[in-house]
Amino acid sequence: MATRNRMPPWHEIFKAPSGHELLIRPIRPEDGAPLQAAFSLFGPEEIRDRFLQSVTELSPETTQRLTHPNPKTEITLVAAESLPAGEAVVGAVARASIIPGTREAEYAILISRFLIGQGLGRQLMRKLVKWGRGKYLDRLYGDVAAENEPMKQLAASLGFKPVPHPNGAEGLVRMVLELDN
Template sequence: MTAPKRLPPWHEHFRLPSGRELLIRPIRPEDAGPIQGAFGLLGPEEIRHRFLYALKELSPEMAQRLTHPDPNTEFALVAAEPLPPGEALVGAVARAALVPRTRDAEFAILVSHFIAGQGLGRHLMRKLAKWARSKKLDRLYGDVLDTNLPMLALAQSLGFKRVREGDGSGLVRVVLDLNEEP
């Protein structure tokens, strides 16, 4: 009997309650094409919740930037089919980036409506917090549209606190104090 094959760091299999098997892994340059292709499957509200404004397509430049994070200051994961990068359909992207001259990181997350509501967003947010803690940061934060109630509820359930709202922008900043116990 052979030992199970060990996955590289930040790689793991994730089974959704629906039975669908995903591979969570760091984003790769080869993911640019599938992410651009899947962008058209997103609804306008999903796009607005993630990008905070209407966007018709993900330009090649935006896809290039997203799939080439700076390993010193950025961390990005995808939840994709368990196929090689470039062939796998990507259903979710989670990203954190260090904020220059601070001990903070800003997060962004997008989970396709095809697989939303099955615990994947929660799992990815925990991974971003784990990465931020490994960098010895103080805070992980994100700006969320005040109409994005599922994201606001998720953030609250994970210990994020609302620190800014009501300024007329329609955004709520949610902040996780990384020095508190998870």
């Protein structure tokens, strides 16, 4: 009988048109140091689009929160070199977190400028949507800087709809996907 080469859950080899090959997988605690080191690979504009402010480094608290997600309410995926966790350079991070007391989750994605336009954001978003559906959530949303056209276009191409930010936050658009569970 032939043996199938199966990947663990939430793992996938991503082959970019540029030739980069990355492993998409759940984040692990040992990814903390490489994640902090890789933060320098993200340009100021990418960081501002994700964090909605200028940030020069990941704080230990943010790193801890990202690398230790609660599996019942959060998923954090990385796209990294196919090396052991703790050694692999991290090129992208995607996260979704259920809002307590609701059936909704907020997503966020950060991709290195070296990997933008390769289809990686789309693949990570698809995985976050799959996770949300698997959790029987009603909706998945993300707050996007109004000038971040690539993210708004990506989200719209996957069925997300722009809605005014509920807090009336200037410069933000909320992209919402009804999951129809």
